[in-house]
Amino acid sequence: MGYGKRIDTLCSLLTESKTFADVGCDHGYCSEYMLKNGLCEKAILSDISKGSLQKAETLLWEYVASGRAVAVLGDGFYGVPSDTEQVLIAGMGGSEMVSILSDKTYGFMPLRFVLQPMHDAEKLRRYLLENGGYIERDFTFQDGKFYDVICGGREDKTHTTPAYSEAEYEFGRENLQTMPKAFVARTEKQLKNAIGYLAFPDLQAESRAELETRKKKLEGVLNGAIK
Ligand SMILES: C[S@@+](CC[C@H](N)C(=O)[O-])C[C@H]1O[C@@H](n2cnc3c(N)ncnc32)[C@H](O)[C@@H]1O
Structure with missing residues (x-):
């Protein structure tokens, strides 16, 4: 992939999906990975900042021109349909992510998500598990700094998460079970x-x-x- 360890780790957790939204996309590298590798038919590039969104639009102009990528300037899930198969939110605070997911007008629990909060991971884990989400991966990795990443999706009959302990909320279940380096x-x-x-x-x-x-x-x- 070659984007650097943090972005490469995020890309490695993304799965094939018809529709993909990169919320707070900034540079757009993860969307580029999905589109270039044929892992999604359509990508929504969204950012609250015009300057950030322009970076992704410039990188992915051919996909935007062909209609495989759509650029949306807006807050959180504005312009992101609730049936989007996979959503990535990376590089912002866990509290900000909770605000996006729980927004009264545009918020929803994504069918599949990859979330990389910069802080407040505990608050995010609690929100996900108390609001119809399940957690599949939940671990810390290092790329200079330490980062938490949480993957999962909307809970259904086949995807559920056994209750987290208080320590699992604070530190992450996979971390306590497998103690990654x-x-x-x-x-x-x-x-x-x-x-x-x-x-x-x-x-x-x-x-x-x-x-x-x-x-x-x-x-x-x-x-x-x-x-
Ligand atoms: C630090 S960058 C992370 C970029 C990329 N996702 C990554 O992980 O490398 C955070 C981006 O999120 C955008 N952002 C922050 N709050 C947002 C919100 N509520 N809705 C949409 N985008 C937001 C910022 O404008 C910025 O481009």
Whole structure:
């Protein structure tokens, strides 16, 4: 694929689908991957920023000209039909993604989704599982920084997710079950930070107690006691 590890990881999680929407597409690389490889018949390129959308339109002008790609300037799922087979939202906050999915006018639970929140992954997991979504993949990877990615879709009889534990909401089910290298590295870094802060002699009692709790939780994740 050659787009860089983060985009390549996202592309590797995208599946063949008649219709595909890249919400917050910016450069449009994931749509290019879908269109060039014949993985979708039609792609919607959508972005709230005119300048960002123009990047995708420039990259994919031949597809736009032929009608296989449609560029939509708008917020969230504006212009994205609720029967779109697969939706990608990557590179924005988990809370922003929840706002898009839950929007009263345009929001819906996509038939299949690949979501890569920059933060607030816990809030996103909760929203998905409490609002008719199922989660199929949920893991951390590293491309310089650490990233979470959550794939799944609209829940039905054959696609359901057994209830998540509190720790799974916070850390991601696949991370706790299989401990990917990137997840272990991020957790070790978080633990090191907590230990570093605890070394400050002037910490207020409340902050110290919170850090001790955090330290114990991270140790529990790393030694497999917390699932
Ligand atoms: C950091 S870029 C990520 C681009 C690409 N998806 C990626 O992962 O590399 C975030 C993009 O999302 C767009 N964006 C932010 N909020 C949005 C919203 N509510 N609806 C549509 N696009 C949005 C921004 O304009 C920007 O182009």
